[in-house]
Amino acid sequence: MARGSRRSTLGSRPARVIGLRVGSSYIPGCTEVPSTCSGSAGRRALRHPRPVSYDRVARASHEGAWRASIGKDGSTITRTRGRKLSPGELDAGQVALYDEIAHGPRATQGASPRILDADGCLEGPFNAFLLQPRLGHALQALGAALRYRTDMPDRWREVAILVVAAREDAEVERYFHEPVARALGLTDEQLAGLRRGDHSVLDAEDALVAGATTELLDDGDLGDATYAALLAWGGEALVLELTSVIGYYTMLAVQLRVFGVAPPDPPAPTP
Incomplete structure (x- = not known):
């Protein structure tokens, strides 16, 4: 797949994974991730899934969704893993980090597009920073230093x-x-x-x-x-x-x- 060929084409609902390719090995009948993939090859597939030429691949979970839209030639793929964390569900450490990002120089300086969506969730890489606030604080501080100091x-x-x-x-x-x-x-x-x-x-x-x-x-x-x-x-x-x-x-x-x-x-x- 060419590096410039990825596009956002999220499917509207999950579809069945017919199989996964891991390196030169193909695992047929791997219909769900992760429950029905067993053995060492299945574990490798979970770490490095490579859906082969099927039109739609998806996995839904209580935490979010994994979706892909793949052409027969393998030219397009989109993945969304996890979900955005909304302000109302954040703990104290996450709130402190959220405030640093949402109300810091990125939101008030320069010509950058918005960093919050309509629901107040962080956009771009910042949502993932909330997963580990102690590390997130350091990462956002480094980014701010590189941009503004x-x-x-x-x-x-x-x-x-x-x-x-x-x-x-x-x-x-x-x-x-x-x-x-x-x-x-x-x-x-x-x-x-x-x-x-x-x-x-x-x-x-x-x-x-x-x-x-x-x-x-x-x-x-x-x-x-x-x-x-x-x-x-x-x-x-x-x-x-x-x-x-x-x-x-x-x-x-x-x-x-x-x-x-x-x-x-x-x-x-x-x-």
């Missing part, structure tokens, strides 16, 4: 985030950060270029940041020439800030994918 130009930060979003096919990150980047002066052409990995449309400084981000994601390190170029632009502090942004938003992309989080609204059509 660093010296790196805001535009460079958003370029790096959108390169991560393109690499990880993170629609939620694009949803929240493309409006911020646009408000900072990136054009629709440049945003489209970032989506498809074409950095030739960027200004020289933006292209340096995009290239460094791509290099770090691809190679796990920065070459001497890239490191020297970043030092020339902003010194060692810039390198620390940039690598922290890349690491943080890569982590968020993984969490968004694992929890199957979709953008709050349908994403805008890609130019």
